[in-house]
Amino acid sequence: MTPVKVITTSMCEDEQPTLSMIAPYQTQLAKNFEASDDDTSLIAAMKKVFREDFENRYTGVHDLIYTASALDPRFKMLPFLSDHEVERIFLRLIDEAAALDKEAVNSPDEHPVQSDPMETDPPQRDPGPGPAPGEPDSIVSPQIKDEPKDDDPPRKKKKSGALKQLFGELFQVRATVRTSREKASEEVTRYKQRDPLDLDEDPLQWWKKQVDLPLLSSLAKRYLCIPGTSVASERVFSTAGDVVTAQRSVLSHEHIDQLVFLKKNLEKKKYLK
DSSP: OHHHHHHHHHHTOSSSOOGGGHHHHHHHHHHHTOOOTTOOHHHHHHHHHHHHHHHTSSTTOHHHHHHHHHTSTTTTTOTTSOHHHHHHHHHHHHHHHHHHHHHHHHOTTTSOOOOOGGGOOOOOOOOOOOOOTTSOTTOOOHHHHHSOOTTSOOOOOOOOOHHHHHHTTTTOOOOOOOOHHHHHHHHHHHHHHSOOOOTTSOHHHHHHTOTTOHHHHHHHHHHHTSOSSSHHHHHHHHHHHHHSOGGGTTOOHHHHHHHHHHHHHSOHHHHHO
16 A cells, blocks of 8 residues: 555645646556455455546546646656557647647737747847937947948949859748647657656756747646646645634635735745745
């Protein structure tokens, strides 16, 4: 029963994602409760009940928990699934990331997605400082000095080379425009090529550093924030019970929300020093 105790304690944490751990834990428990020739009749019966209970849990949400595990860099290899299932889950990731990119393009204010550093705009020229207070307006910025004046002779146009004269229209330089699905597929490929995260590391902190995976980072936020158990919500109700007492029964619901939020989110270390 030691694995059950360890998993129960781990799933009750608030500071680590728990949805992505359901599939690995479920697979490990199923192995631990496999029948053995050395088991007594009582132990064999208990293992059977455990296995049947595991099989009846999380029905209908397998894709949800598998996708969450795929977005957790600790479990992204999905060793508990077949190769066919792993490929299907990552194709699902590509579809969702592409849909997220389309949403951001159609309504950037409602669905902000961090821009891909692979597609940066050309650096803009610094116009230089303007005239200081009290100085005459005749002082011009460096940018204005570089501009040709009316009395300057016109600049000669650069003569086109022979190749450009012959094939200029045929071989025009065109900017490469990638579709949403191509962007998502490239991100998933880069993500799969990176080393898995150590099991003791924080996946949320890891995703903060992946600036070149904006679509997958946004998806990771959506999935990894889902609690795998109801323990976190029950703790919030317990905290609300500590806030609302007989001596504080006239608190408005807005103040109750604020006090519970501060209780659950303030970092105590900063205020205990």
